[in-house]
Amino acid sequence: MTSRAVQYARYGGPEVLELVEREDPQPGPGQVRLAVRAASVNPADWKLRTGAFTPGAEAPEHPVVPGFDVAGTVDALGEGVTAFGVGDEVLGAASGGAQAEKALADVTALVAKPAALSWEVAGSLATIVATAYRVLERLALSPGQVLLVHGASGGVGVVAAQVALARGITVIGTASERHQDDVRALGATPVVYGDGLVDRVREVTDRVDAVFDAAGKGSLADLVALAGSPDRVITIAHPDAADHGVAFSSGGSVEGSLAEFVGQLEAGTFRAPEVVVYPLEQVAQAQEDNRTGAVSGKLVVTP
Ligand SMILES: NC(=O)c1ccc[n+]([C@@H]2O[C@H](COP(=O)([O-])OP(=O)(O)OC[C@H]3O[C@@H](n4cnc5c(N)ncnc54)[C@H](OP(=O)(O)O)[C@@H]3O)[C@@H](O)[C@H]2O)c1
Known part of the structure; x- marks a missing residue:
């Protein structure tokens, strides 16, 4: 099966981003594949795209599918996965790019999505x-x-x-x-x-x-x-x-913190940042709007 993903094959401005049809990624041990419902845009997306990294971080291998934060439905299980089943609605951090129709994630980087939380907010939180x-x-x-x-x-x-x-x-x-x-x-x-x-x-x-x-x-x-x-x-x-x-400070994992924050959102104690939603086709605009600060809030792309 194939599905669409945003990717770039060289460093540069928003013009290096392209929407491609690719083979669905296959989940490895301890991973699931998600049918993505929302993926957020972080400043790291355009910083990495231009070749500017966090001090000490390794250069990514091209082509790169951008996007760290994801929310979606589990559609395939990797070896040894018991924490989630096909059809489960989850949110968390993707491995190897979230701005796509299909994305992989380690199960340890995911939590269950409460029904009352919108897909767009859910996909904006992990980082x-x-x-x-x-x-x-x-x-x-x-x-x-x-x-x-x-x-x-x-x-x-x-x-x-x-x-x-x-x-x-x-x-x-x-x-x-x-x-x-x-x-x-x-x-x-x-x-x-x-x-x-x-x-x-x-x-x-x-x-x-x-x-x-x-x-x-x-x-x-x-x-x-x-x-x-x-x-x-x-x-x-x-x-x-x-x-x-x-x-x-950089790096780290979502373990512990994401479940707690989502619990507080559900309880109404905390509120999530406002989200602004773009279709996946407009990911270049979303990354530019985040870079220039022209649009406030968490910018989210939806396939
Ligand atoms: N090291 C890590 O692990 C890590 C993780 C996540 C993010 N980051 C980095 O942390 C930064 C913030 O990320 P974010 O997602 O929260 O970004 P964001 O949502 O775009 O927020 C940027 C913040 O910076 C403020 N700001 C803009 N121009 C400013 C200026 N000239 N002087 C002082 N403050 C200014 C903005 O205020 P107004 O909107 O009111 O102008 C806003 O509060 C980014 O550089 C990102 O790459 C690092």
């Missing part, structure tokens, strides 16, 4: 949730401490702010002018990012115990000044991390 929980774990703050989430209006930031608040941590969240109300609605204190950030943050709090840089933009020196020391700052994206002695 932002795993990243937010991983960094919060490493920052190890206690209730009553103050966390600055830089980029609290973004995918990772929205999750990080909510999880931290639920743990009794006070959250100051940076965002653009247009997203101040969104950050406030999460329960965090919003501050506009950009020049003068240090003074604006100090107007709303006299202490910052740690900074989660979930934006990777703006002045890392400002974030270090606010935290008081580089070892109280963790970035997931800032290219200047090493120059400032700031730890860069």
Whole structure:
């Protein structure tokens, strides 16, 4: 059987993306194949596509099918899989590309999709949730401490702010002018990012115990000044991390965090970032809109 997938065979701009018909991928041991219902777009998709990698990461083998986060229906089982059966509705992290009609995933990277969760939201969660929980774990703050989430209006930031608040941590969240109300609605204190950030943050709090840089933009020196020391700052994206002695966090798995976050969504305690949906044919536009910031929210493609 064949199905459609987005792929690129060389580094470049959105023009290198093509929609191809390919043989369905076959699940290996411990994997399932999914009939994809939704797959999200992350900044990593266009960064990898242009050849810009996370420090220390290996270059991908071409052709590359982009996309990490997926939601879909199990349509084939690899050897030894008992956790899920054909027809099960799941979400999580794909192995080897999600922006396609069929995708593979390790069963350990999947959780059951609650019926009330839309396919589009389900397909947008794995990366932002795993990243937010991983960094919060490493920052190890206690209730009553103050966390600055830089980029609290973004995918990772929205999750990080909510999880931290639920743990009794006070959250100051940076965002653009247009997203101040969104950050406030999460329960965090919003501050506009950009020049003068240090003074604006100090107007709303006299202490910052740690900074989660979930934006990777703006002045890392400002974030270090606010935290008081580089070892109280963790970035997931800032290219200047090493120059400032700031730890860069990447990698990790969805195990534990995704099930917990989905449970909180079901319970109505947390809310997911807004999703904006594109058909798979418009994946180049979706990646460009994410790169330029022209469209806010989690961008999702549906086959
Ligand atoms: N290392 C890892 O494991 C890992 C995992 C996931 C993501 N990342 C990286 O983390 C970053 C955020 O990912 P995401 O999916 O959350 O992206 P996103 O949804 O596009 O969010 C980007 C955030 O950055 C803010 N921002 C935009 N321009 C800014 C500026 N000049 N100064 C300060 N903040 C600015 C945005 O605020 P407004 O929208 O209000 O402008 C928004 O809050 C990306 O660079 C991504 O590649 C890394």
